[in-house]
Structure formats: structure tokens, C-alpha cells
Amino acid sequence: MPPRRYPGNLSIYIIQEAALFLRRPFGIVAAKNGHITIIYRIVGKGTEEMSRLTVGDVLSIEGPLGEGVFTVSDMPTLLAGGGVGLAPLIFLAAQSPEPIVLIAGKTAVETKCWVPFFAPYAKKIYMTTDDGSAGIKGMATAALDEIFSHHLLQRIAVCGPTPMMKSVAQAAAVKKISCEVSLEKRMACGIGVCLGCTGEYKNRDGRYKVCADGPVFAAEEVFA
Known part of the structure; x- marks a missing residue:
């Protein structure tokens, strides 16, 4: 069977109070039925703000990025x-x-x-x-x-x-x-x-x- 490819990274940016922050890249854990899943660790201001998001909050997302994939x-x-x-x-x-x-x-x-x-x-x-x-x-x-x-x-x-x-x-x-x-x-x-x-x-x-x-x-x- 020939090799298959799967999507690379996802760059995600928080809209609301995070306008001063650069985008954060995250790997995609799952993508199904129009939904994506990511896992992150709180290590700074951006991910700390993500931890306070609730259902209905809006995110600006770009991705998948790049050409290199597993x-x-x-x-x-x-x-x-x-x-x-x-x-x-x-x-x-x-x-x-x-x-x-x-x-x-x-x-x-x-x-x-x-x-x-x-x-x-x-x-x-x-x-x-x-x-x-x-x-x-x-x-x-x-x-x-x-x-x-x-x-x-x-x-x-x-x-x-x-x-x-x-x-x-x-x-x-x-x-x-x-x-x-x-x-x-x-x-x-x-x-x-x-x-x-x-x-x-x-x-x-x-x-x-x-x-x-x-x-x-x-x-x-x-x-x-």
C-alpha cells in the first residue's frame, strides 16, 4: 500500500483580550465531523487565557499549516x-x-x-x-x-x-x-x-x- 499523509500543525489565535499576542501553533489530536481537538499545557499568558475560554467564545484559526507531514x-x-x-x-x-x-x-x-x-x-x-x-x-x-x-x-x-x-x-x-x-x-x-x-x-x-x-x-x- 502506498504511503498516506496526514495534516501537519494548526496555528490558533485567541480573539478577545489576546490582541497583543502572536499566534500559537498546536498539533492536531483529532479531526472529525467538522471538529478538531487539541491538547495544550498552560505555560504562559496565551495558554493561560485559553484555559479561561468557555463554550461560545470565538477563536481565529489558520491551518493546517505547512507542507511537511508524517x-x-x-x-x-x-x-x-x-x-x-x-x-x-x-x-x-x-x-x-x-x-x-x-x-x-x-x-x-x-x-x-x-x-x-x-x-x-x-x-x-x-x-x-x-x-x-x-x-x-x-x-x-x-x-x-x-x-x-x-x-x-x-x-x-x-x-x-x-x-x-x-x-x-x-x-x-x-x-x-x-x-x-x-x-x-x-x-x-x-x-x-x-x-x-x-x-x-x-x-x-x-x-x-x-x-x-x-x-x-x-x-x-x-x-x-
Whole structure:
């Protein structure tokens, strides 16, 4: 079966008292019957204001943005995520045949809350926690040896903190496993004009724009 594609990121902007704020990019968790679902963490003024929204409040939304999206195929796939980077991987899990899932977090409380979202789709769920309170102690890479030894993976999709994505991508390169990463960057315009979310390609000349060229890239394009 040929690879399929799924939508990239969504940029969402709050109308009301947030006129001074730039748009916030969020990964899409689900899209069905004219409704979309996002998951966010309160980390600043914008998301704190979002937490006070009620039914009937109005949002200005642009998206899906960009051209880079995760590839969906029938090949054995690992979905690896950390923090709120796990949110868009839920969308991908729903379209992937029995993926292996790696959930990375700081504590058991932070990590276990994601399990119910992936359980309906995953063949196997692994967890890592920085403090060892759930799953394997350590960062996401601490689970990779066990995962690689039990599963003949052909693809890896990663979304989370940049150091985590880079380390998983490097491990995938050693095993010669195809790896895609969804970059997390602040996006002011969302259409590639402001150049606030750019980076330098690692495998060719030029610079990429996360909002327009991504957010999903082949790992070798963005990580050395």
C-alpha cells in the first residue's frame, strides 16, 4: 500500500483580550465531523487565557499549516514523543496499524496520563520517566535498546523537545531506520513571511521554515 499523509500543525489565535499576542501553533489530536481537538499545557499568558475560554467564545484559526507531514504506512512504526509533543502523535497513531509507542516524561503523573489516548491503537506502549517513577528510568533513548531488540521497526516518527528528537534520530540513523521529526518552533505569521521559525538544512544548502516547509522533516534534513 502506498504511503498516506496526514495534516501537519494548526496555528490558533485567541480573539478577545489576546490582541497583543502572536499566534500559537498546536498539533492536531483529532479531526472529525467538522471538529478538531487539541491538547495544550498552560505555560504562559496565551495558554493561560485559553484555559479561561468557555463554550461560545470565538477563536481565529489558520491551518493546517505547512507542507511537511508524517508519512503513514503499513510498515512497523515507532511513535516517540515527550511532553505535549505527544499530542499530534495521537492523530498519527489512529491511522497507523498497531504502532509501537514510546511516551517520555519527567514523572509518572506526567507520563501515565497519555496512555489512554494511545491504548486503543498501540500494539505496545513503553514509558520512560526522568525520576524512574514509571517505566524505564531515564530519557526516551533509555528505552530504545529494548524496543529495537523486540521490534523490527522500519519507521520512526518523533515529536517533543529538540534534544529528545535529535537523540532518537541519531539512534535511528545508527540502526538505518527511516525517521521523521516534527519540529516545535514559535510561529508568528504561520505563512513563511516573518522568518521567525527558520533553521539551516543539514544535508543541503539553504534554510527551512518550520511553518511553511514543515513542521515534519526527514531527520537527516534538520539534525546532523
